[in-house]
Amino acid sequence: EDQVTQSPEALRLQEGESSSLNCSYTVSGLRGLFWYRQDPGKGPEFLFTLYSAGEEKEKERLKATLTKKESFLHITAPKPEDSATYLCAAQKGGNQFYFGTGTSLTVIP
């Protein structure tokens, strides 16, 4: 069964305390692994797409990596404005997308 699982469900960090979010996927024929950020009451906002194992992408304090079974979103020295829910999604053949339930990140000043 095609599935995406994110962990942890919730994460509280002190400002400046680096950590990683995990996204495990069992999707056959993966075409892309996407990361989105979602703020309360808003739609998801695109962050990254990764296409092959070993690929890495960075944006400010965020870095996403991909292996054949999982992806990590590394947050370096987070700030309170990084607080949000982070979603990952796996794209199968065609344009079928499977989303995880997200990790709710809270960064405490």
Add this chain to the structure above:
Amino acid sequence: DAGVIQSPRHEVTEMGQEVTLRCKPISGHDYLFWYRQTMMRGLELLIYFNNNVPIDDSGMPEDRFSAKMPNASFSTLKIQPSEPRDSAVYFCASSLVRGGHNEQFFGPGTRLTVL
């Protein structure tokens, strides 16, 4: 560009009533997606269109749900009759697929409550 526009933002209705959700995608985008988000199941893809044609509706939960895209700038998701378990946030997203890249831009969502 104004981004993806959805209306209404909030909808409260009674069980058995018809509900219509509306979406205006970003101009020039060739794909449109409808999602449903709940705490328990997260974001679920319901249906997507390519150039106004429905491609995959395997995520539509049952025959009470239907979606149309009469032109490139408008789509609707209809639930008839509505049930309390349909309560969720419904998102519309659009994308322009080039070279296999499919970065979706989401609207603000419609929060549906069925009493």
